[in-house]
Amino acid sequence: MRWDPTRYAAFQDERSRPFHDLVAQIGREAPRRVVDLGCGPGTLTATLADRWPSAHVVGVDSSAEMLEQAQMSADAASLTERHPNLSFELAAIEDWTPTASDDVVVTNAALQWVPSHVELLPGWLAAMPSDSWFAMQVPGNFDSPSHALMREVAAEGPWAPALSGVLRADPVLDAAGYLELFEDNGFAATAWETTYMQLLPGEDPVLAWVRGTGLRPALAALDAVDPTGELTAAFEDTYAARLRQAYPHGPHGTVFPFRRVFAVAHKR
Ligand SMILES: C[S@@+](CC[C@H](N)C(=O)[O-])C[C@H]1O[C@@H](n2cnc3c(N)ncnc32)[C@H](O)[C@@H]1O
Numbered sequence: 537m538r539w540d541p542t543r544y545a546a547f548q549d550e551r552s553r554p555f556h557d558l559v560a561q562i563g564r565e566a567p568r569r570v571v572d573l574g575c576g577p578g579t580l581t582a583t584l585a586d587r588w589p590s591a592h593v594v595g596v597d598s599s600a601e602m603l604e605q606a607q608m609s610a611d612a613a614s615l616t617e618r619h620p621n622l623s624f625e626l627a628a629i630e631d632w633t634p635t636a637s638d639d640v641v642v643t644n645a646a647l648q649w650v651p652s653h654v655e656l657l658p659g660w661l662a663a664m665p666s667d668s669w670f671a672m673q674v675p676g677n678f679d680s681p682s683h684a685l686m687r688e689v690a691a692e693g694p695w696a697p698a699l700s701g702v703l704r705a706d707p708v709l710d711a712a713g714y715l716e717l718f719e720d721n722g723f724a725a726t727a728w729e730t731t732y733m734q735l736l737p738g739e740d741p742v743l744a745w746v747r748g749t750g751l752r753p754a755l756a757a758l759d760a761v762d763p764t765g766e767l768t769a770a771f772e773d774t775y776a777a778r779l780r781q782a783y784p785h786g787p788h789g790t791v792f793p794f795r796r797v798f799a800v801a802h803k804r
Pocket residue numbers: 539551555573574575576577580596597598599602627628629630643644645646649650749
């Protein structure tokens with residue numbers, strides 16, 4: 537499934553705030569290596585390279601399109617040219633294992649795409665060195681109207697056969713679940729959730745938001761069976777109409793509440 541870095545970057549400010557709220561809780565002074573799992577276009581990974589200039593910072597992502605974006609930039613100097621301590625690796629999170637010098641692991645808005653992460657975490661945590669930190673953030677919006685309506689519309693129109701089984705079940709724990717998981721595995725953990733009231737501009741902004749992330753599996757499945765694009769357009773029109781009712785446009789824009797789940801843990 538391809539990612540579109542331009543579409544993803546459309547709400548860059550709203551998408552970056554949870555990252556900064558997350559990494560603010562990491563207490564490590566001078567890590568040797570810092571890994572950003574599911575780093576996307578790399579702009580946020582570069583802030584880790586700025587924070588820890590003596591560390592080797594590695595962004596890991598399975599999307600060639602996202603990593604290509606990380607190698608380019610408007611002012612001609614790529615992120616890696618501007619940050620000599622930063623590099624990127626094309627790899628699946630499922631295949632990653634920590635090295636003995638991975639003192640900080642950050643993963644922001646990525647583990648919801650890795651349903652096996654709850655089973656993988658104990659092995660990762662066991663392999664990390666003492667005094668290391670693991671910081672993660674995942675969306676906790678599976679039951680919000682944006683996602684419930686997506687599943688509802690996907691199940692009921694002429695597109696339903698193409699979308700059957702495509703929209704995944706909720707792959708994340710709640711904050712208490714991650715807290716216990718980290719504590720069970722020898723880390724002192726803190727976990728919390730925040731609902732960001734995002735004020736989005738423009739027409740159908742919630743549709744534009746989910747097109748960059750959660751709607752992608754449905755769009756990819758429709759793309760495979762819909763050469764004219766008519767079925768996709770009809771699906772999006774129906775979904776957009778319901779989103780407009782759930783998230784009405786107000787005098788200042790559209791308020792889109794977005795719940796996110798955070799956990800930051802320090803190996804004893
Ligand atoms: C919503 S983006 C988040 C990007 C970045 N961390 C940020 O906060 O802006 C999710 C990223 O996870 C990556 N991803 C999804 N599943 C993955 C997997 N199994 N292995 C590696 N990367 C994955 C995607 O390619 C995408 O770049």
